Amino acid sequence: MRILVANDDGYLAPGLAALVEACRGLGEIDVVAPEQNASGTSNSLTLHRPLSVFTASNGYRYINGTPSDCVHVALTGLLPHRPDLVVSGINNGANMGDDTLYSGTVAAAMEGYLFGVPSIAFSLVEKGWQHLDSAARVARSLIEQVLASPPAGAAWLLNVNIPALPHEQIAGRRVTRLGRRHASEPVICQANPRGEPIYWIGAAGDAREAGEGTDFHATAQGLVSVTPLQVDLTDHRAAPSWVSWLERA
Structure with missing residues (x-):
């Protein structure tokens, strides 16, 4: 059994070390993670410059790129073998609902999935590494x-x-669907030392669709949320109405 471990918080993140330790004894482990925190990079690949691979003192390999870069490079040339499983995380904060579209943690796992490797993204719901x-x-x-x-x-x-x-307070596990969030808070405008405007992306919106069956609802009940994901973004339900619309043109 070969397991590839990645994340988006960077190769020095406590969550990465915890996930590697969680995999000990289950098989041969390779770690390929970003050099720096790459949260919110989604599925981006670095195409405008070459990537460099470094090895840390603990044997982890890290890349000056995105989480998707890490898994992509690992699977297409860095590793001498194909892993049987890709795991990503443990992320410092939740990746639920619309967050999954932006998440580097989910993107790293998704890159493995795109190459046909079973993959899991793990996130700790609250920031700060507690528990x-x-x-x-x-x-x-x-x-x-x-x-x-x-x-x-x-x-x-x-x-x-x-x-x-x-651990004793976790109420179990539940298969869920993605909830939805309200729109993000407005950007925060500040001035740089030259007096020029700079903008910080605003905080994520509150949960909008968080009813029973969603990831938001499960974690609020103390349950581990397990959401199967797919890559197909096609709106199959709306496709027939678009066919009718084209035929009317």
């Missing part, structure tokens, strides 16, 4: 389960959000 040990235990348990009894299909992609709770 990271508990999240690592959850990750270990889920990885053990998928290795012992793989889900159906050649490849699959899971987005896992873990409540920041002591």
